[in-house]
Amino acid sequence: xxxxxxxxxxxxxxxxxxxxxxxxxxxxxxxxxxxxxxxxxxxxxxxxxxxxxxxxxxxxxxxxxxxxxxxxxxxxxxxxxxxxxxxxxxxxxxxxxxxxxxxxxxxxxxxxxxxxxxxxxxxxxxxxxxxxxxxxxxxxxxxxxxx
Amino acid sequence: xxxxxxxxxxxxxxxxxxxxxxxxxxxxxxxxxxxxxxxxxxxxxxxxxxxxxxxxxxxxxxxxxxxxxxxxxxxxxxxxxxxxxxxxxxxxx
Numbered sequence: 540x541x542x543x544x545x546x547x548x549x550x551x552x553x554x555x556x557x558x559x560x561x562x563x564x565x566x567x568x569x570x571x572x573x574x575x576x577x578x579x580x581x582x583x584x585x586x587x588x589x590x591x592x593x594x595x596x597x598x599x600x601x602x603x604x605x606x607x608x609x610x611x612x613x614x615x616x617x618x619x620x621x622x623x624x625x626x627x628x629x630x631x632x633x634x635x636x637x638x639x640x641x642x643x644x645x646x647x648x649x650x651x652x653x654x655x656x657x658x659x660x661x662x663x664x665x666x667x668x669x670x671x672x673x674x675x676x677x678x679x680x681x682x683x684x685x686x
Numbered sequence: 687x688x689x690x691x692x693x694x695x696x697x698x699x700x701x702x703x704x705x706x707x708x709x710x711x712x713x714x715x716x717x718x719x720x721x722x723x724x725x726x727x728x729x730x731x732x733x734x735x736x737x738x739x740x741x742x743x744x745x746x747x748x749x750x751x752x753x754x755x756x757x758x759x760x761x762x763x764x765x766x767x768x769x770x771x772x773x774x775x776x777x778x779x
Contacts, residue, residue: 591696594741597704598762605700632742632759642700654700658707661762 544653545683548573549618550676556620559593559628559636560585563604566620566639575618576643577611584641588628596630601667603657605642615649617642617657619679621670637671687719689778690735694725696744702726705761709739712767720771737774739767754778 549569556562567581583606588595596602606612618641625635640657644650660666666682673679693709695702706724713720725733730752738748738755745757754777756770 587697592743594695594701594743597701598760601762603700603704607697644700651703654703655707658704658711658762662708662764 543649544615544656545617545619545680547676547680549575549616550621550679551619552621552673552675552679553623554620554639555623556626556639559588559602559626562602562620562622562626562628562636562639563588563641566622567604567618567641569618570616570641570643575612575614575616576606577613580606580611580643581641583607583610593628593630593634596628596633596636598661598667599633599664600625600635600637600671601633601640601661602628602636602638603640603642605644608645612643612645614643615645615647615653617653619670619683621673621679638667689720689737689775691720691722691737691739692725692730692733692735693722693739694727694730694744695741696727701741701761705739705741705758708761708764709767709771712764712771715764716768716772718771718775720775736778739771 554565556565563584570576584604620639622637625637627634669682693706738752742757742759745755748755
């Protein structure tokens with residue numbers, strides 16, 4: 540099921556981000572490269588944090604950047620960036636971030652299913668910990684298929 | 687009595703939908719008398735229900751402006767959501 544939402548070319552290990560903005564931009568790069576969203580959509584992910592704060596750090600170690608669909612989401616899919624070093628987003632309870640899951644999302648049923656899937660997966664701290672320590676993309680895919 | 691809750695975040699996009707999914711799971715699993723709707727900062731102004739469920743950063747701003755506000759730190763943490771919803775029910779009943 541989860542394979543519908545991501546694939547190995549959208550997963551990066553050891554993302555060399557030095558700050559939260561790089562963490563978002565580098566983790567989202569494959570989405571643009573593979574035609575899943577426009578560069579403007581990635582700009583909107585960054586703008587969203589500037590305007591609304593680091594609430595996208597949904598739980599310990601994990602940020603889920605997303606933008607407004609109308610700024611350039613083309614498909615409903617996620618990319619995954621496992622950061623080389625932890626990065627502070629400014630979220631007082633959940634920092635630092637080690638895993639960045641960038642959502643490109645068109646409104647609709649698939650989006651709701653994807654959120655439900657993510658919500659189930661991310662409830663398991665062991666999965667986020669496993670993602671943070673994953674050494675290759677296969678391991679990430681395996682963890683994301685856990686449920 | 688069924689209490690009406692609005693789930694929102696500042697932007698009204700993914701994070702609050704995510705929070706709504708988790709809150710609905712907690713409500714269903716524990717048979718809590720709460721029904722949620724999804725909203726954003728604009729719909730919040732006209733909301734006439736009993737409870738606002740949001741992220742903790744926003745909840746601090748909304749305290750005192752809405753009937754009852756719950757702020758969640760870890761959106762994926764069902765225990766935190768459950769504790770705070772049960773506290774709401776205890777406080778209000």
